[in-house]
Amino acid sequence: MVGIVIVSHSKKVADGLYELADQMTGGKIRIGKSGGTKDGRLGTNVDEIVEEIKKCESGDGVLVLVDLGSSVMSAQMALEFLDGEYAGKVEIADAPLVEGTIAASVEASIGSDILKVKEVAEAAKNLVKI
Amino acid sequence: MVGIVIVSHSKKVADGLYELADQMTGGKIRIGKSGGTKDGRLGTNVDEIVEEIKKCESGDGVLVLVDLGSSVMSAQMALEFLDGEYAGKVEIADAPLVEGTIAASVEASIGSDILKVKEVAEAAKNLVKI
Amino acid sequence: MMILMLTKSDVTNILDVIIKIIEDNRQYLTDLDAAIGDADHGINLDRGFKAVRDKMTQFLDKDIGTILKNVGMVLVSTVGGASGPLYGTFFMRMGNAVSGKSVLDENDIVAMFEAGLSGIKERGKAQFGDKTMIDAMEPALNELKKALSEGRNLKEAIGAAANAAYNGVLMTKDIAAKKGRASYLGERSIGHQDPGATSAYLMIKTVADYVDKLQQ
Amino acid sequence: MMILMLTKSDVTNILDVIIKIIEDNRQYLTDLDAAIGDADHGINLDRGFKAVRDKMTQFLDKDIGTILKNVGMVLVSTVGGASGPLYGTFFMRMGNAVSGKSVLDENDIVAMFEAGLSGIKERGKAQFGDKTMIDAMEPALNELKKALSEGRNLKEAIGAAANAAYNGVLMTKDIAAKKGRASYLGERSIGHQDPGATSAYLMIKTVADYVDKLQQ
Ligand SMILES: Nc1ncnc2c1ncn2[C@@H]1O[C@H](COP(=O)(O)OP(=O)(O)O)[C@@H](O)[C@H]1O
Ligand SMILES: Nc1ncnc2c1ncn2[C@@H]1O[C@H](COP(=O)(O)OP(=O)(O)O)[C@@H](O)[C@H]1O
Ligand SMILES: [Mg+2]
Numbered sequence: 001m002v003g004i005v006i007v008s009h010s011k012k013v014a015d016g017l018y019e020l021a022d023q024m025t026g027g028k029i030r031i032g033k034s035g036g037t038k039d040g041r042l043g044t045n046v047d048e049i050v051e052e053i054k055k056c057e058s059g060d061g062v063l064v065l066v067d068l069g070s071s072v073m074s075a076q077m078a079l080e081f082l083d084g085e086y087a088g089k090v091e092i093a094d095a096p097l098v099e100g101t102i103a104a105s106v107e108a109s110i111g112s113d114i115l116k117v118k119e120v121a122e123a124a125k126n127l128v129k130i
Numbered sequence: 131m132v133g134i135v136i137v138s139h140s141k142k143v144a145d146g147l148y149e150l151a152d153q154m155t156g157g158k159i160r161i162g163k164s165g166g167t168k169d170g171r172l173g174t175n176v177d178e179i180v181e182e183i184k185k186c187e188s189g190d191g192v193l194v195l196v197d198l199g200s201s202v203m204s205a206q207m208a209l210e211f212l213d214g215e216y217a218g219k220v221e222i223a224d225a226p227l228v229e230g231t232i233a234a235s236v237e238a239s240i241g242s243d244i245l246k247v248k249e250v251a252e253a254a255k256n257l258v259k260i
Numbered sequence: 261m262m263i264l265m266l267t268k269s270d271v272t273n274i275l276d277v278i279i280k281i282i283e284d285n286r287q288y289l290t291d292l293d294a295a296i297g298d299a300d301h302g303i304n305l306d307r308g309f310k311a312v313r314d315k316m317t318q319f320l321d322k323d324i325g326t327i328l329k330n331v332g333m334v335l336v337s338t339v340g341g342a343s344g345p346l347y348g349t350f351f352m353r354m355g356n357a358v359s360g361k362s363v364l365d366e367n368d369i370v371a372m373f374e375a376g377l378s379g380i381k382e383r384g385k386a387q388f389g390d391k392t393m394i395d396a397m398e399p400a401l402n403e404l405k406k407a408l409s410e411g412r413n414l415k416e417a418i419g420a421a422a423n424a425a426y427n428g429v430l431m432t433k434d435i436a437a438k439k440g441r442a443s444y445l446g447e448r449s450i451g452h453q454d455p456g457a458t459s460a461y462l463m464i465k466t467v468a469d470y471v472d473k474l475q476q
Numbered sequence: 477m478m479i480l481m482l483t484k485s486d487v488t489n490i491l492d493v494i495i496k497i498i499e500d501n502r503q504y505l506t507d508l509d510a511a512i513g514d515a516d517h518g519i520n521l522d523r524g525f526k527a528v529r530d531k532m533t534q535f536l537d538k539d540i541g542t543i544l545k546n547v548g549m550v551l552v553s554t555v556g557g558a559s560g561p562l563y564g565t566f567f568m569r570m571g572n573a574v575s576g577k578s579v580l581d582e583n584d585i586v587a588m589f590e591a592g593l594s595g596i597k598e599r600g601k602a603q604f605g606d607k608t609m610i611d612a613m614e615p616a617l618n619e620l621k622k623a624l625s626e627g628r629n630l631k632e633a634i635g636a637a638a639n640a641a642y643n644g645v646l647m648t649k650d651i652a653a654k655k656g657r658a659s660y661l662g663e664r665s666i667g668h669q670d671p672g673a674t675s676a677y678l679m680i681k682t683v684a685d686y687v688d689k690l691q692q
């Protein structure tokens with residue numbers, strides 16, 4: 001199963017979104033989360049992103065979802081820091097954080113591959129809410 | 131100034147996103163939040179949404195941002211429960227929660243009107259992150 | 261020939277049984293939701309109807325319309341999931357349709373069901389066949405109207421409506437969800453019974469069973 | 477004629493001063509960020525450079541390239557904002573450009589600055605004129621190269637680079653942000669000085685002042 005890693009500037013956002021996604025997938029997939037800096041400020045934590053990706057990789061790849069501008073850069077750095085065994089297995093979605101994470105988590109839980117999971121996450125942009 | 135109300139199924143997501151938006155706007159605008167049910171489950175709380183909208187209305191209207199499907203319905207019910215004085219002053223954005231909230235909060239903080247703030251929130255759909 | 265009417269105490273008795281039935285099916289409805297949603301439908305409704313039970317004394321002296329409206333308001337305030345605004349709107353609209361009344365005849369029952377269902381459709385923008393509670397409710401309403409127009413009595417008509425609701429529930433197994441959380445699964449939701457259709461059936465069945473036991 | 481070279485201890489001395497300068501300007505940089513961002517740039521950098529200070533002993537025995545790479549890694553791990561990956565990449569790429577060296581000549585300095593700046597551009601996909609740290613760095617690099625090619629010495633060239641960086645900072649006041657958080661403000665960011673360009677200037681100025689005091 002594809003793993004999902006949630007990256008936010010806020011630990012609360014990451015923790016809460018984890019709960020929402022986990023509730024929808026009932027433990028079927030691995031979901032990681034990194035929010036806030038090591039010392040508890042609003043911001044991102046590259047080392048933690050690396051660790052969470054490792055925890056969530058079970059052979060089928062990991063999709064990373066991010067919130068604001070600099071979390072993309074932090075996620076990209078995390079990918080560069082990962083060993084060669086992860087090369088090409090981890091993708092960052094160009095998707096809205098909450099909506100993309102829920103959609104991607106459900107898609108991963110039905111066993112879709114990483115490209116499909118990423119596609120579904122990115123399609124969450126076009127979600128019509130009203 | 132236009133007020134912003136964040137509606138999520140998760141109290142943590144609402145609280146964390148509030149902090150992110152407040153950090154970006156430095157107290158210049160009123161930001162409300164409602165996450166989770168009255169008894170602390172994942173879900174929405176219509177009464178709290180009503181209260182938060184009231185707290186955030188200072189004459190220029192309030193934009194409500196929502197996460198998943200049923201939070202739209204809850205926000206719509208909240209609008210129906212509001213007294214006549216709020217009629218036409220409160221809008222729900224068809225926007226991604228995190229990205230829309232940040233963009234809308236900044237836009238509100240520079241004094242834009244509710245239609246412009248809503249437009250900016252909804253344009254966050256097209257944000258290219260990568 | 262006697263015509264069966266529902267009194268205010270019939271309505272509150274039915275509500276009491278619904279509260280009980282939802283409590284009994286709390287786990288079942290939650291398990292159905294675990295398969296295609298977020299595993300909370302039974303928890304949500306039980307929380308809502310327990311709140312109705314707790315607040316009931318506050319509006320028990322009112323007319324049927326006001327009672328139903330208040331039931332709806334309590335559900336909206338306490339359920340927390342999509343079923344909150346949906347069933348909340350259902351009960352509020354039913355209440356509006358029979359506002360001020362202390363007995364309900366066949367026409368009232370049809371009118372309130374019709375008003376409630378259109379409230380749900382307006383609120384959730386779903387249609388029959390989207391794998392939602394509407395898939396139980398709409399066939400039930402149609403069957404109720406058909407049976408009454410064919411001259412069958414209220415007991416028979418509500419019984420037939422409950423059967424139609426049941427068939428609607430079964431149908432939800434064969435279709436893909438187009439609304440609500442199950443729609444994230446798309447085609448993968450086929451094979452699973454919709455929790456909201458199931459709870460709607462349970463409520464309609466409760467009414468049918470209650471009415472069936474009334475003396476005509 | 478003597479040619480000015482930077483030794484390893486020059487590099488670590490400069491780092492020490494940068495740590496101090498960032499600490500001294502923590503509030504100033506944060507206030508600049510409050511106007512057009514999220515009021516944390518000074519806090520972010522101070523946190524990062526304090527961590528550099530704390531970890532410095534762990535790599536002080538290494539060559540200049542390794543030291544700079546480690547500085548970059550520490551910044552990436554501890555800063556927390558956009559400036560973390562950006563300055564982190566800057567120092568890491570500088571380190572790579574002078575890997576194994578224990579003294580730096582003019583060519584090394586140009587090469588490392590060039591490598592660092594292109595790292596920032598790759599990482600953040602911003603260009604000169606987007607109201608970012610690049611607006612201080614790119615004119616500084618261009619001026620450094622120009623001055624050296626005109627035969628001016630390193631002191632003069634780095635001094636000129638620092639002036640160019642300062643003009644770049646001033647320019648950020650007149651333009652709208654296209655990258656980073658300030659871009660949410662669009663045209664409304666005009667009139668405000670970019671915090672990242674300011675911190676970049678402070679670092680370049682630190683190098684210039686240090687080099688200026690060296691005996692040629
Ligand atoms: N838009 C809608 N219209 C009608 N019914 C819906 C709609 N969305 C969801 N439902 C019904 O609500 C049920 C789920 O309710 P519940 O689990 O309490 O809410 P949530 O999905 O928010 O957790 C679904 O099984 C479905 O029958
Ligand atoms: N894409 C980018 N490319 C180059 N520099 C950038 C970019 N995004 C932001 N910056 C710089 O980073 C500075 C903000 O840094 P900081 O406040 O530490 O990060 P954050 O914006 O995440 O809070 C800006 O003033 C700008 O100079
Ligand atoms: Mg549910």
Ligand SMILES: [Mg+2]
Pocket residue numbers: 172173298300340341342
């Ligand atoms: Mg739910």
Ligand SMILES: [Mg+2]
Pocket residue numbers: 509513514515516517557657
């Ligand atoms: Mg900042």
Ligand SMILES: [Mg+2]
Pocket residue numbers: 042043514516556557558
């Ligand atoms: Mg920041």
